[in-house]
Amino acid sequence: MPRLSAWFIRTAMAYLALGITFGALLLWNKGLPLHPGIWRLLPVHIELMLVGWTLQLIYGIAFWILPRWRSSRGNETPVWVAFWLLNGGIWLVALSQSLGWDPIWLAAGRLAEIASAAAFAINAWPRTKALGA
């Protein structure tokens, strides 16, 4: 497995650990109330599970298994950019939603996530090709 995929997949697992902990607290709190403030974790739980875990894992697996460009996986720089933009975006979205920051930070986080998808596509697009092409 290439180094970049290992980074994506291990980071995804770290978010899974955090995301399920928040999810477990939310569900436990629904049955046996712990603290009303726990509900503020809901948007963070959703962000960590959908973007931090699922999307990041998909990036890592896709970079690993998509057909190679001749003998290599192409230029890795845009994929590293996608990694940092995605993770910066996740933290901006999660913190701004849970701590009630100015909505500009939420927008900045979402923009970083959108930019990460575009950066990832720069590498993935030409590797999505017919057998032998």
Next chain:
Amino acid sequence: MPILTRVYIKTSLIYLVAALLVGGVLALASVVDLPPALRSLSPVYFHLFMVGWITQLIVGMLYWMLPKYSKEKPRGHDPLWWATYVLLNTGLLLRVAAEPANALMAGAAWQWGLALSALLQWLAGLTLIAAAWPRVKMR
């Protein structure tokens, strides 16, 4: 395809059908007056889809595709992968029962059911990470 992967993927397909059925019931709410227990199924629908279908499909594929752990144990520690399966499904099914039941007639049994479901699913996540992490290896 290894048996554990087949079990995960076939189970995930059952959840996909179940999730879409629940989604269909929820869509009826706009035209029919649904009982309170059914109206509270929104989180159940979402988790049947994201945990039962997507996550379980991912786990089955990870077990199959991740680099080999060792020559003797190519797929790592199987008991951890099976424990994830049991914990995840028990926890999720408990939620499916307890959440609408608690909305309909709140009682200690259902409240503890939700808490136990949370604990089981949390443990499933931890066993998954313990099983998969050592197989995420760089060249």
